[in-house]
Amino acid sequence: xxxxxxxxxxxxxxxxxxxxxxxxxxxxxxxxxxxxxxxxxxxxxxxxxxxxxxxxxxxxxxxxxxxxxxxxxxxxxxxxxxxxxxxxxxxxxxxxxxxxxxxxxxxxxxxxx
Amino acid sequence: xxxxxxxxxxxxxxxxxxxxxxxxxxxxxxxxxxxxxxxxxxxxxxxxxxxxxxxxxxxxxxxxxxxxxxxxxxxxxxxxxxxxxxxxxxxxxxxxxxxxxxxxxxxxxxxxxxxxxx
Numbered sequence: 001x002x003x004x005x006x007x008x009x010x011x012x013x014x015x016x017x018x019x020x021x022x023x024x025x026x027x028x029x030x031x032x033x034x035x036x037x038x039x040x041x042x043x044x045x046x047x048x049x050x051x052x053x054x055x056x057x058x059x060x061x062x063x064x065x066x067x068x069x070x071x072x073x074x075x076x077x078x079x080x081x082x083x084x085x086x087x088x089x090x091x092x093x094x095x096x097x098x099x100x101x102x103x104x105x106x107x108x109x110x111x112x113x
Numbered sequence: 114x115x116x117x118x119x120x121x122x123x124x125x126x127x128x129x130x131x132x133x134x135x136x137x138x139x140x141x142x143x144x145x146x147x148x149x150x151x152x153x154x155x156x157x158x159x160x161x162x163x164x165x166x167x168x169x170x171x172x173x174x175x176x177x178x179x180x181x182x183x184x185x186x187x188x189x190x191x192x193x194x195x196x197x198x199x200x201x202x203x204x205x206x207x208x209x210x211x212x213x214x215x216x217x218x219x220x221x222x223x224x225x226x227x228x229x230x231x
Contacts, residue, residue, distance in 0.1 A: 004155070006155075034219065036222075042224070043204075043222050043223060043224040043225060044156070044204065044206075044222040045222075046219055046220075046221075049219055090155050090156070092155075100158045100161060100169055101146075101158065101220060102158075103148075103155030103156045103157070104155050105153070105154050105155045106153075106154070106155050
């Protein structure tokens with residue numbers, strides 16, 4: 001069965017530190033990959049997505065993610081985090097045969113000012 | 114473009130009571146989803162509609178949960194009777210067209226309905 005694993009449950013960083021959140025999935029076929037963000041008290045918002053093409057995708061607010069097919073990974077990165085990046089981040093995967101969107105368990109990011 | 118509307122935002126009930134949540138997707142979105150997000154976990158798909166038909170309800174606890182989308186627009190999710198473990202945020206999401214591979218064809222989520230079962 002398709003599954004998504006996020007390596008870190010809670011990450012604490014200081015402002016200006018670099019961020020990398022891990023995401024691995026299990027599915028042998030072609031997938032669509034997503035990162036969603038949920039700021040405190042707000043709804044889930046799409047941060048970035050990968051459907052095809054360049055495996056390095058750029059999203060909003062300076063985030064980017066790299067799809068490494070051989071590693072079944074789609075890690076999220078940001079070179080310099082801000083306090084306002086404090087949120088919960090969810091990786092999600094969907095197979096491209098119209099399959100359902102499967103979420104990881106989420107990583108809570110706390111950025112200290 | 115208006116977002117996905119959900120109500121109520123918060124609901125507190127006692128176990129064995131019933132509750133209903135309502136969702137109005139983005140206009141023109143044919144595909145509608147209900148997700149359950151338990152504290153500390155990622156959202157889990159409960160049911161997926163394409164227009165007014167059910168595409169996937171494999172993870173819906175059908176002995177207590179039901180959902181409908183009669184006219185292919187609004188949807189209602191009902192829980193009867195509720196259990197303590199049903200405490201969660203119930204998220205509704207919509208998408209333009211199932212199966213369409215497009216950079217614009219992604220899920221848009223509502224703010225969610227937070228249920229507390231005492």
